[in-house]
Amino acid sequence: MESLDEKFSALEAENAPGQELRQDTTSLESIVIGKKLGGIPVDFSHGDVDAFPPTPGAETAWKAGFDQGGQQAYTEYRGALEIRKRLAERLGSFTGCQISADSELIIAPGTQGALFLALGATVTNGTKVAVVEPDYFANRKLVKFFGGEIIPISLKYMDSPAENGIDLNQLEDAFKGGTTVFVFSTPNNPTGLVYSRSAITKIAELAAMYHVTIIVDQLYSRMLYSGEIFTHLRSCAIQPENLITIMGPSKTESLSGFRLGIAIGTPKLIDRMERLQAIVSLRAAGYNQAVLNTWFAEPEGWMEKRIRAHEAIRNDLLEIFRAANIRTATPQAGSYLFPQLPPLRVDLNTFVRLLRHQAGVTVTPGPEFAPAFMDSIRLNFSQDHAAAVAAVKRIVKMAEIYRL
Amino acid sequence: MESLDEKFSALEAENAPGQELRQDTTSLESIVIGKKLGGIPVDFSHGDVDAFPPTPGAETAWKAGFDQGGQQAYTEYRGALEIRKRLAERLGSFTGCQISADSELIIAPGTQGALFLALGATVTNGTKVAVVEPDYFANRKLVKFFGGEIIPISLKYMDSPAENGIDLNQLEDAFKGGTTVFVFSTPNNPTGLVYSRSAITKIAELAAMYHVTIIVDQLYSRMLYSGEIFTHLRSCAIQPENLITIMGPSKTESLSGFRLGIAIGTPKLIDRMERLQAIVSLRAAGYNQAVLNTWFAEPEGWMEKRIRAHEAIRNDLLEIFRAANIRTATPQAGSYLFPQLPPLRVDLNTFVRLLRHQAGVTVTPGPEFAPAFMDSIRLNFSQDHAAAVAAVKRIVKMAEIYRL
Numbered sequence: 001m002e003s004l005d006e007k008f009s010a011l012e013a014e015n016a017p018g019q020e021l022r023q024d025t026t027s028l029e030s031i032v033i034g035k036k037l038g039g040i041p042v043d044f045s046h047g048d049v050d051a052f053p054p055t056p057g058a059e060t061a062w063k064a065g066f067d068q069g070g071q072q073a074y075t076e077y078r079g080a081l082e083i084r085k086r087l088a089e090r091l092g093s094f095t096g097c098q099i100s101a102d103s104e105l106i107i108a109p110g111t112q113g114a115l116f117l118a119l120g121a122t123v124t125n126g127t128k129v130a131v132v133e134p135d136y137f138a139n140r141k142l143v144k145f146f147g148g149e150i151i152p153i154s155l156k157y158m159d160s161p162a163e164n165g166i167d168l169n170q171l172e173d174a175f176k177g178g179t180t181v182f183v184f185s186t187p188n189n190p191t192g193l194v195y196s197r198s199a200i201t202k203i204a205e206l207a208a209m210y211h212v213t214i215i216v217d218q219l220y221s222r223m224l225y226s227g228e229i230f231t232h233l234r235s236c237a238i239q240p241e242n243l244i245t246i247m248g249p250s251k252t253e254s255l256s257g258f259r260l261g262i263a264i265g266t267p268k269l270i271d272r273m274e275r276l277q278a279i280v281s282l283r284a285a286g287y288n289q290a291v292l293n294t295w296f297a298e299p300e301g302w303m304e305k306r307i308r309a310h311e312a313i314r315n316d317l318l319e320i321f322r323a324a325n326i327r328t329a330t331p332q333a334g335s336y337l338f339p340q341l342p343p344l345r346v347d348l349n350t351f352v353r354l355l356r357h358q359a360g361v362t363v364t365p366g367p368e369f370a371p372a373f374m375d376s377i378r379l380n381f382s383q384d385h386a387a388a389v390a391a392v393k394r395i396v397k398m399a400e401i402y403r404l
Numbered sequence: 405m406e407s408l409d410e411k412f413s414a415l416e417a418e419n420a421p422g423q424e425l426r427q428d429t430t431s432l433e434s435i436v437i438g439k440k441l442g443g444i445p446v447d448f449s450h451g452d453v454d455a456f457p458p459t460p461g462a463e464t465a466w467k468a469g470f471d472q473g474g475q476q477a478y479t480e481y482r483g484a485l486e487i488r489k490r491l492a493e494r495l496g497s498f499t500g501c502q503i504s505a506d507s508e509l510i511i512a513p514g515t516q517g518a519l520f521l522a523l524g525a526t527v528t529n530g531t532k533v534a535v536v537e538p539d540y541f542a543n544r545k546l547v548k549f550f551g552g553e554i555i556p557i558s559l560k561y562m563d564s565p566a567e568n569g570i571d572l573n574q575l576e577d578a579f580k581g582g583t584t585v586f587v588f589s590t591p592n593n594p595t596g597l598v599y600s601r602s603a604i605t606k607i608a609e610l611a612a613m614y615h616v617t618i619i620v621d622q623l624y625s626r627m628l629y630s631g632e633i634f635t636h637l638r639s640c641a642i643q644p645e646n647l648i649t650i651m652g653p654s655k656t657e658s659l660s661g662f663r664l665g666i667a668i669g670t671p672k673l674i675d676r677m678e679r680l681q682a683i684v685s686l687r688a689a690g691y692n693q694a695v696l697n698t699w700f701a702e703p704e705g706w707m708e709k710r711i712r713a714h715e716a717i718r719n720d721l722l723e724i725f726r727a728a729n730i731r732t733a734t735p736q737a738g739s740y741l742f743p744q745l746p747p748l749r750v751d752l753n754t755f756v757r758l759l760r761h762q763a764g765v766t767v768t769p770g771p772e773f774a775p776a777f778m779d780s781i782r783l784n785f786s787q788d789h790a791a792a793v794a795a796v797k798r799i800v801k802m803a804e805i806y807r808l
Contacts, residue, residue, distance in 0.1 A: 004525070004526070004528050007528060008525070008675075008676045008679055008680075011676075011680065011682070011683065012679065013481065013679045013682040016481075016682055018478055018481065019481060019682075022480065046478050048474055049474045049477050049478075050473045053473070059467075059470060062470075063463075066463060066661070069453060069454045069457070070453045070454045072661060073453050073661030074422055074450050074453075074660065074661075076422065076423065076426065077417065077420075077423060108685075109513050109685040109689070110685050112683070112685055112686045116683060116684045116685065121412070122408065125529065125551075138682070141682075141683050142683050145683060147529075256477050256478065256690070257470070257477030257478075257690035257691045258689055258690075258691065259513070259685060259686070259689035259690070259692075271412075272408070272412045274417065275412055275416065276412075276415065278415070278417040278420055278423075278545075279415065279516070279520060279542045279545050279546050280520045280684060280685075281514050281520065281663060281685065282422075282514055282516045283663070284663070285661065285692055286661035287661045288663075288689055
């Protein structure tokens, strides 16, 4: 029998984004070199919804849901039908392929909630799941929690767009070897890499050929920078038998405080996800669901402006890291940077704690995204522009101080 | 390897409360006897938050949370510390035993969310879990989902308070036989039975003696009727090594649309629950958490008035069922009735669909609470008083029409 202690030690969350408050920093005093670096504290572990506030109209939409009373408090487990109809239309148009509101869409408590349901619906004891390295930290934890086996797939992200991407031969070998589920994010979290059209097409074809279920997390697909092209797997000509596409308004739209996400998928899998949701949390908070009415219906020009503001921050931060010879890939989408630090005289977790303690900067350590990334840190740069620039300068300074 | 199809067929949710919308009623036409029974439709599958609206101040508290911005959008996974501190104080006083806000309390997306986390933190493949019959429908589904084995414990609820209760010898035998977790609700859902002080004390003692983890769901413990006494297991002199107590403001306080619940428990188990929450949905919706500031701080007299209004409905409905010789236990707390129907010429699920189709009355079939209850239905009578009375008269009429 599997031990619960083992099972939960694999879910260690102390270094997870947002949990830094729970860390004990008293033990750092003896290893600090030099003085504190002053400046506005910046928490790069998640976006700053005060710097980039929620979609205009979010509060009004919430209030309309609350005023609707019982009907909105107790929706079907998969979410209110009227809201699903509106979303099916808008998301069908965005992703390039029609969606049945009744059978192919579910509203979940956050994109995290949708991902949990998706993996819960497809992974059980012994399921082999291909997981990209690096990728969103919860993917690996979820596979382990449901008793699955992780088959790692490497992602190249530091080279030119033509050379970057996952190793498709390695993926096909995994599929041949009995892998039945493949989960990945595009844009990739933490690197901002967008999978090319040819990679997405090939993944869809391989999945169809080997009967592999695909779970694709497209959380950041709206925050696409100048000149980049995004390919929706669900719009490919050849389709896998089972596909789940996950999105949500928590990032670009800053609606994270409402805990809303959606999954679009094969009816059989959406059914399973709803059954699981019934015992997990019943439904996404009823009144909050109404805020989805603002999604893909933002004021004219608002989204464009938000993307440009992020692109400007991205460019400035990349320049600072690169001037200091800290290798950092250019994110094609999303608001993450994943710089690779020089060799340090302290281990990465200690450096991350020092950053917080001495420089007022919170970042997420690379090993949250795959064990091998012991020299990288992730920054969510959806922050006040000037504060982010100053904080990244402090990171560079700290890397100099603690350089080996 | 366990089949996912099997796993999810055990989670069948079509007859679960709130899912009736998804049922197909076209096949009923051929078996309907007589005409439709007119009247205001009543959905007894859950409380009517329009008849009993949310706690005064809930909307203002939500708005204060929203206005706090990023700090309230991104709380620790276990919930905002300030809110946990306030809750620890109030719930410590309510349950008769101090609570550490830092280590013994977690905020979850609904009481359902808290229950999911509690069972996820304690049940894995092969864990033997004692489950009361009848009890809340999700208990059995959750144990199965996590790979546990259900050890059924019978509850007597139709007799006098002195005779009612679970079979404590059967419970001790289960504990002797390797059961390591016991989950139950008091007040019991669906019968409204409140476990006596002597039963609760004995459960705590047996759990301590046999090292069994207790999960006690006290969701309805505030809705206590005249002359009844509630015993909090966590206030007993002898304590189990591991105890989780679950509560939430979804029922008596009508805050279900916010999806808020809490668990109080042994620090090690609260830690596990937080790790699990990190991969399930990160946290209860941030802005909604602020609504917990109204909990146990309702306006003077408001709660008392709400309880009396429910007691009056309870008394009227019991009188109607009993006048028709439909056996129904008197709930000591909560807003559920669990009447036992006479033998019918159609099976129970068909009768429940006929009730909805022909009489505009939605109820939950007994087998949702344990397989044996093929002759019972559950009603949540937190409804408009007059509409509930009329609807229960229609149930009685329907039982006469379809009587064998």
